[in-house]
Amino acid sequence: xxxxxxxxxxxxxxxxxxxxxxxxxxxxxxxxxxxxxxxxxxxxxxxxxxxxxxxxxxxxxxxxxxxxxxxxxxxxxxxxxxxxxxxxxxxxxxxxxxxxxxxxxxxxxxxxxxxxxxxxxxxxxxxxxxxxxxxxxxxxxxxxxxxxxxxxxxxxxxxxxxxxxxxxxxxxxxxxxxxxxxxxxxxxxxxxxxxxxxxxxxxxxxxxxxxxxxxxxxxxxxxxxxxxxxxxxxxxxxxxxxxxxxxxxxxxxxxxxxxxxxxxxxxxxxxxxxxxxxxxxxxxxxxxxxxxxxxxxxxxxxxxxxxxxxxxxxxxxxxxxxxxxxxxxxxxxxxxxxxxxxxxxxxxxxxxxxxxxxxxxxxxxxxxxxxxxxxxxxxxxxxxxxxxxxxxxxxxxxxxxxxxxxxxxxxxxxxxxxxxxxxxxxxxxxxxxxxxxxxxxxxxxxxxxxxxxxxxxxxxxxxxxxxxxxxxxxxxxxxxxxxxxxxxxxxxxxxxxxxxxxxxxxxxxxxxxxxxxxxxxxxxxxxxxxxxxxxxxxxxxxxxxxxxxxxxxxxxxxxxxxxxxxxxxxxxxxxxxxxxxxxxxxxxxxxxxxxxxxxxxxxxxxxxxxxxxxxxxxxxxxxxxxxxxxxxxxxxxxxxxxxxxxxxxxxxxxxxxxxxxxxxxxxxxxxxxxxxxxxxxxxxxxxxxxxxxxxxxxxxxxxxxxxxxxxxxxxxxxxxxxxxxxxxxxxxxxxxxxxxxxxxxxxxxxxxxxxxxxxxxxxx
Numbered sequence: 001x002x003x004x005x006x007x008x009x010x011x012x013x014x015x016x017x018x019x020x021x022x023x024x025x026x027x028x029x030x031x032x033x034x035x036x037x038x039x040x041x042x043x044x045x046x047x048x049x050x051x052x053x054x055x056x057x058x059x060x061x062x063x064x065x066x067x068x069x070x071x072x073x074x075x076x077x078x079x080x081x082x083x084x085x086x087x088x089x090x091x092x093x094x095x096x097x098x099x100x101x102x103x104x105x106x107x108x109x110x111x112x113x114x115x116x117x118x119x120x121x122x123x124x125x126x127x128x129x130x131x132x133x134x135x136x137x138x139x140x141x142x143x144x145x146x147x148x149x150x151x152x153x154x155x156x157x158x159x160x161x162x163x164x165x166x167x168x169x170x171x172x173x174x175x176x177x178x179x180x181x182x183x184x185x186x187x188x189x190x191x192x193x194x195x196x197x198x199x200x201x202x203x204x205x206x207x208x209x210x211x212x213x214x215x216x217x218x219x220x221x222x223x224x225x226x227x228x229x230x231x232x233x234x235x236x237x238x239x240x241x242x243x244x245x246x247x248x249x250x251x252x253x254x255x256x257x258x259x260x261x262x263x264x265x266x267x268x269x270x271x272x273x274x275x276x277x278x279x280x281x282x283x284x285x286x287x288x289x290x291x292x293x294x295x296x297x298x299x300x301x302x303x304x305x306x307x308x309x310x311x312x313x314x315x316x317x318x319x320x321x322x323x324x325x326x327x328x329x330x331x332x333x334x335x336x337x338x339x340x341x342x343x344x345x346x347x348x349x350x351x352x353x354x355x356x357x358x359x360x361x362x363x364x365x366x367x368x369x370x371x372x373x374x375x376x377x378x379x380x381x382x383x384x385x386x387x388x389x390x391x392x393x394x395x396x397x398x399x400x401x402x403x404x405x406x407x408x409x410x411x412x413x414x415x416x417x418x419x420x421x422x423x424x425x426x427x428x429x430x431x432x433x434x435x436x437x438x439x440x441x442x443x444x445x446x447x448x449x450x451x452x453x454x455x456x457x458x459x460x461x462x463x464x465x466x467x468x469x470x471x472x473x474x475x476x477x478x479x480x481x482x483x484x485x486x487x488x489x490x491x492x493x494x495x496x497x498x499x500x501x502x503x504x505x506x507x508x509x510x511x512x513x514x515x516x517x518x519x520x521x522x523x524x525x526x527x528x529x530x531x532x533x534x535x536x537x538x539x540x541x542x543x544x545x546x547x548x549x550x551x552x553x554x555x556x557x558x559x560x561x562x563x564x565x566x567x568x569x570x571x572x573x574x575x576x577x578x579x580x581x582x583x584x585x586x587x588x589x590x591x592x593x594x595x596x597x598x599x600x601x602x603x604x605x606x607x608x609x610x611x612x613x614x615x616x617x618x619x620x621x622x623x624x625x626x627x628x629x630x631x632x633x634x635x636x637x638x639x640x641x642x643x644x645x646x647x648x649x650x651x652x653x654x655x656x657x658x659x660x661x662x663x664x665x666x667x668x669x670x671x672x673x674x675x676x677x678x679x680x681x682x683x684x685x686x687x688x689x690x691x692x693x694x695x696x697x698x699x700x701x702x703x704x705x706x707x708x709x710x711x712x713x714x715x716x717x718x719x720x721x722x723x724x725x726x727x728x729x730x731x732x733x734x735x736x737x738x739x740x741x742x743x744x745x746x747x748x749x750x751x752x753x754x755x756x757x758x759x760x761x762x763x764x
Contacts, residue, residue: 687718
């Protein structure tokens with residue numbers, strides 16, 4: 001067993017205890033003192049040292065959690081104030097601002113400077129260099145809880161700079177930042193779109209300017225890792241320098257490769273996969289220089305040990321987990337696979353072996369975090385990874401020549417563009433192969449445990465115990481998989497947290513339906529937030545959905561329609577039901593055009609229509625009535641579809657965005673009014689003050705109400721008066737801005753459905 005295994009295990013255990021048990025920092029200080037004293041007791045051997053690592057990891061996690069706790073900013077929302085902060089990522093240009101993540105160090109309020117450490121999303125009228133320290137005046141406010149990808153980085157506030165007071169640059173970091181900016185500018189100058197953005201993605205891991213359809217093709221083919229900072233890039237850089245210096249002495253080649261790796265790391269920044277690759281390369285280089293040989297497993301575990309002590313939060317970072325599991329796979333499975341494929345040419349056998357061995361351990365994390373499985377990934381990586389190495393070489397060469405010989409640099413850039421175009425073509429062709437990409441549901445803990453136990457059995461397959469372990473675990477996994485085809489999943493209704501908007505997923509007898517896919521974030525529109533891409537599509541993927549049996553659009557407003565285009569682009573949709581409403585909205589016209597392009601039938605619905613969703617499951621349509629209402633406060637809202645899902649004795653009313661006029665007309669139109677009676681009500685119009693009248697609530701008489709609404713929305717929904725009416729009549733009132741995604745599992749042998757909250761991570 002590698003000597004680092006036990007210390008690393010205790011470090012991981014300490015981080016997990018600190019995170020999930022929330023142990024106070026004082027406990028860790030006390031335990032650290034006890035371990036230090038116990039380490040002097042000779043009879044205890046190594047155990048105090050192991051618990052010392054355990055306590056240091058827990059203490060480090062607790063101290064970092066306290067130092068970046070966002071509570072200190074909550075009392076400052078809406079204030080104009082001065083911050084000192086560091087630019088933590090390369091600013092991205094938006095139509096009106098530059099956007100970047102910043103780390104605050106001090107804030108000026110109450111006539112003095114206060115130490116204040118937090119992460120903020122900064123919008124600035126001017127550009128600042130990466131890693132520079134700035135002092136600026138601006139307004140601080142809170143991001144919507146579901147509003148931004150930056151919240152995954154611990155950032156919950158944004159800061160609009162109105163005036164920059166001072167900027168300071170650290171000499172070395174400033175040089176690295178300027179070098180990267182110069183190289184990005186060269187790519188923009190020498191390459192045509194979209195090849196310039198693809199080159200930046202390959203070289204720097206900056207894929208924010210790459211078009212969404214191109215990103216989707218890389219995801220589908222399992223080659224997305226080429227567009228992020230990773231250990232693979234470190235390997236390509238070090239190998240490139242190693243071969244360039246092939247005539248130099250061994251030590252010179254080794255030092256040259258090490259310096260190149262360090263320089264590349266400074267260009268990119270402290271991304272976990274990149275740091276892992278850099279540290280592993282340096283450990284290997286030092287071992288070679290000292291004549292100690294190469295023990296890949298020891299180097300790998302030592303790097304994990306160092307990184308987790310530096311930043312314990314990386315243990316929960318998907319990129320970090322995927323990177324380390326890939327290396328584990330290569331270390332344990334590459335050689336056996338290469339031996340099995342020895343009948344092939346060596347470079348082909350090695351390429352296939354490294355691709356498969358790297359992919360095996362990450363199948364479960366990919367399913368858990370991204371709900372996807374790419375069957376075409378081994379082939380696509382085999383073809384594209386070598387081209388990415390050529391791309392990095394040609395990009396570096398053309399940039400270097402640009403300072404010496406511009407014409408030669410442009411010729412190299414032309415070759416570079418040919419390589420990039422070939423990469424795009426291969427990725428596109430592979431992505432269009434049938435069944436290349438499948439959605440899979442989120443695996444449970446038992447499946448995860450059995451899968452990794454089967455990998456252990458596969459590694460020990462030459463032994464009797466390994467064969468038994470692999471056969472047993474694989475058999476159990478196969479049984480669970482086969483059983484899923486015969487056992488009908490529970491009927492679930494899920495109201496997604498899409499901010500200020502509506503979206504609900506109906507899962508009925510292996511069929512999936514979507515009611516609206518809206519969401520209109522407020523300030524987060526500035527950072528390119530897409531409700532469809534970031535909430536609705538992942539939620540459907542998490543349920544293993546590849547085909548949608550139907551979509552119901554209640555009305556063509558942004559907060560109900562905003563994510564539909566992403567849904568149509570990612571899933572095969574059998575049909576779309578929608579009201580016959582006209583609007584000049586460009587988004588609605590684009591939606592209809594996309595549906596026509598995808599050859600999806602558009603079925604216009606009418607009142608008193610019944611749609612059979614599945615056996616025993618009917619969607620009753622009660623509104624709109626023709627002729628449509630005109631001259632109301634909002635005709636589109638008041639003519640939105642009101643539908644009732646009826647499954648056995650359970651009824652759920654989806655009231656769209658009808659307001660006072662629509663509710664009144666619906667009650668006058670419907671006979672008897674008891675048809676509206678339902679156990680669950682999706683509250684109309686996000687709980688606005690112009691909806692959910694007493695007469696309407698009396699007719700529905702629900703036990704459960706769901707208000708789909710965005711936190712801190714511009715419309716101040718839900719209205720306090722509406723909430724008062726709801727809570728007066730309805731025992732259980734849920735709000736997506738407070739409760740997140742809200743799920744209901746319908747038990748058909750009971751009149752009242754059992755509420756089963758869906759984990760909020762499903763909708764991320």
